[in-house]
Each structure stands twice: as C-alpha cells, then as structure tokens.
Amino acid sequence: LLQAAGAYSDLGLEVAYVTAEESPAQLKQRARRLNVTGRNVTVVNTTSLEDVTRIISEESFGIVLIDSIQTVASSNLDSPPGTVGQIREVAHQLILQARSKGFALFLVGHVTKDGIVAGPKLLEHMVDTVIYFEGDSTHLYRILRATKNRFGSVSEIGLFEMLPEGLVEVVNPSSLFLSERGEEPRSGSVVTSICQGQRPILVEIQALVSPSGYGNPQRVASGIDNKRLALLLAILEKRGGYPMGTNDAFVSVAGGLRLSEPAVDLPVLIALASSILNRSVDAETLVVGEVGLSGEVRGITMIDRRIIEARKMGLQKVIAPKGSLSRIDTAGMKVIGVKTLSEALGILLS
Structure with missing residues (x-):
C-alpha cells in the first residue's frame, strides 16, 4: 500500500495516507526501506472519522487511502471500532465525501479465516471495486485479484514477487x-x-x-x-x-x-x-x-x-x-x- 501511495505521488497526485494501525515513525522506516520518497504523500495518524473527514475537506487530495476501515470509528456511535454499525457508518461517510470532492478512495479491510472481507456484506455492495491481495508466507509471489469491478473485467490478475525492496511485478508469470x-x-x-x-x-x-x-x-x-x-x-x-x-x-x-x-x-x-x-x-x-x-x-x-x-x-x-x-x-x-x-x-x- 505504501508503494502504491509512492507511485501515485510520483505521478503528481496528492495522496492522503490514513493509518490507524502504524505510527508515522514506522511508516517512515518502511518507506526508507522501500525507497518511497512520498513527496506528495500526507500521513494522517488517527482513528477518528471526524478528524479524517475534516482533513480531507480542507485539502485537495486525488487519492485517499484508509488503512484500515476496521480501526476507524465515528464518535456518533457508542459501539467500538470494527463493529457492523461502525464499518457501515465510516464507509458511508467516506464514500459520500469521495463522490462530492471527486477523489479516489481506497478502503483497506481485514479478511476473515474464510478469506472474505470482514464486516457487513453491505460494504462490498457500497464500493465500486473489490480487490483481494492473495498470498502467504510460504511463497514469494502475491496475486492481486478483483471479485467485483464496475469499470472493467474481474478475470484479470496482477502477479507480484515479494523481494527485500518490496513488491515487484512479474512480467512473465510462466517463467516464474x-x-x-x-x-x-x-x-x-x-x-x-x-x-x-x-x-x-x-x-x-x-x-x-x-x-x-x-x-x-x-x-x-x-x-x-x-x-x-x-x-x-x-x-x-x-x-x-x-x-x-x-x-x-x-x-x-x-x-x-x-x-x-x-x-x-x-x-x-x-x-x-x-x-x-x-x-x-x-x-x-x-x-x-x-x-x-x-x-x-x-x-x-x-x-x-x-x-x-x-x-x-x-x-x-x-x-x-x-x-x-x-x-x-x-x-x-x-x-x-x-x-x-x-x-x-x-x-x-x-
């Protein structure tokens, strides 16, 4: 995800990286290892939905990354982060803001033991695209696979190899x-x-x-x-x-x-x-x-x-x-x- 933020930044887009699971110091250390400069990346370290929406409304971002939606919560609800009500409310507010301001919104979600996105099934219906990042520690490659895509085919995949400097695209999967x-x-x-x-x-x-x-x-x-x-x-x-x-x-x-x-x-x-x-x-x-x-x-x-x-x-x-x-x-x-x-x-x- 940090590599993706760096790639969008290199294209001249303003990127907001909302992290509720890592500190800015941890992100900086990982960015240094991955050679991500992040010139146009703004790191937001908060779990409050209100803080996120305020910062997004004050700036003109082209890309907003939320890592992860299960850790962001709204103060309007009494339930803890990650519950069905919180996930529904957080996703709803962020999607409304993305549509009104015209930026691309990426919601990172945890997966269950069955390999599906945790939280209400409604979450998958609210977004335009659902992408799974598959792979495990026993293999060096990772597969990016779409199960829902309102803008194109769901039968395409992206294949990446995990190297010390991060994920690298595998141009010829057959040779791998x-x-x-x-x-x-x-x-x-x-x-x-x-x-x-x-x-x-x-x-x-x-x-x-x-x-x-x-x-x-x-x-x-x-x-x-x-x-x-x-x-x-x-x-x-x-x-x-x-x-x-x-x-x-x-x-x-x-x-x-x-x-x-x-x-x-x-x-x-x-x-x-x-x-x-x-x-x-x-x-x-x-x-x-x-x-x-x-x-x-x-x-x-x-x-x-x-x-x-x-x-x-x-x-x-x-x-x-x-x-x-x-x-x-x-x-x-x-x-x-x-x-x-x-x-x-x-x-x-x-």
Whole structure:
C-alpha cells in the first residue's frame, strides 16, 4: 500500500495516507526501506472519522487511502471500532465525501479465516471495486485479484514477487512457475496452461501414485479441489483401466497456485498415469483439455493464446482437444488434437 501511495505521488497526485494501525515513525522506516520518497504523500495518524473527514475537506487530495476501515470509528456511535454499525457508518461517510470532492478512495479491510472481507456484506455492495491481495508466507509471489469491478473485467490478475525492496511485478508469470522445473525427464510431471483473464500462464502439475499401505487409500490434492481429484481418479480407473482403488494418489500444483478451470483435467490425468507407469512425459510438451465422465476430451477456450505462450517458453508440442483446434494458428508448433483420454494416454505414454 505504501508503494502504491509512492507511485501515485510520483505521478503528481496528492495522496492522503490514513493509518490507524502504524505510527508515522514506522511508516517512515518502511518507506526508507522501500525507497518511497512520498513527496506528495500526507500521513494522517488517527482513528477518528471526524478528524479524517475534516482533513480531507480542507485539502485537495486525488487519492485517499484508509488503512484500515476496521480501526476507524465515528464518535456518533457508542459501539467500538470494527463493529457492523461502525464499518457501515465510516464507509458511508467516506464514500459520500469521495463522490462530492471527486477523489479516489481506497478502503483497506481485514479478511476473515474464510478469506472474505470482514464486516457487513453491505460494504462490498457500497464500493465500486473489490480487490483481494492473495498470498502467504510460504511463497514469494502475491496475486492481486478483483471479485467485483464496475469499470472493467474481474478475470484479470496482477502477479507480484515479494523481494527485500518490496513488491515487484512479474512480467512473465510462466517463467516464474516453471523456473525450478528440471530439464531431466521425471515421471508424474506435466506442463499445462491456465488462463487468468486474458493472460495465459504455464504451470507444472505434479502427481505421485504409490501402493497404499493402509486400509483406505489417501487422496491428497494441493492446488486443485479434492472432490475434483476424486472424480478424475474414477475416470482414470474406469476409462483408462488404471487400478486406483489400491493406490494412494497425491497431486500438487507447483508454485502453490490454486486452479479451478476444467482445462487442467487432462494434464492431471496424464500426470497420474505417468506416475503409475513410472514413464516421463516429454518436458517440451504442453497438455490441456477438459475430460468428461465418459472419457471424452472436451474443448476449451483461448487455445490460441495458450499455444502462443507455450511457444514463447520454448515448448515444441501441444496436446489439446481436437474440437478446439479448428481454424487455429498453430504458431509453428506441432499441435496434436485428441478426442478421448485413451488417445492422449497412447500418444504421451506409449
């Protein structure tokens, strides 16, 4: 947030940074570490809504940042900061002032254990855009994702890497998620492509299948839904002929991404079969496709963008649904269309 305030300041905008959680000395120390000069940034250290609105009304700010809305309270209410009534009142007053004076208002909110904005759901309806900043301490990257946007698409993301000097934009996300992929062939490893908005990203799917030493086989998924994994295992056993009832199955998305689009069905199934047979899939092959319950490979969207991204990353071959390849520019790559899971297994693991 401090980096964003510095960036707006460098553009010549007057910025008000309202902080109720940090002292000005703490902000100054962090600004020095992040090389944020903040020439046009005014720091307001208060928890009073009345003080905030008075300062904003006296100056001409282009950007106002509130960190955080759960710590600002109005003296007109007896309830403590962070309660439903306080959050509703503070947000209402600040939004009215933003509309009357024409500045951009950023309200920073805490999130619950379920990963949603804390406070009344009405808060999300009051604002124009809701953006989540996702990530955890175990990974270096952070994802900026919109769930509501009255001015544009909600399917775009911003990917940033956490470095000692702060957050830095990742211009080529595919290179980040494939950076630790070894050149030596390994069983259970498949490269696939996901689309975040209009941006294709290459990621690695890893699978490990081993005989179960206990009564109930384990099914562990990291990065995909557990129920989706159970469904794909049933398809692999029924349509592919691989015995999964006596094997433990573990699936992971390298880099810690969470994937939900159906285009990862085929690469997950290929990775599982590769681990069972202990046969590696060509490291320069991209695999994409949705798989139905009868084993058919269904078409996916934006296949042309995925092929172009694969070529940029040096891949040589693409396995994709045949129905998605009509009138598609193959970008000089070898593209093979498949109709069934069995056909894909035969091409990749024969």
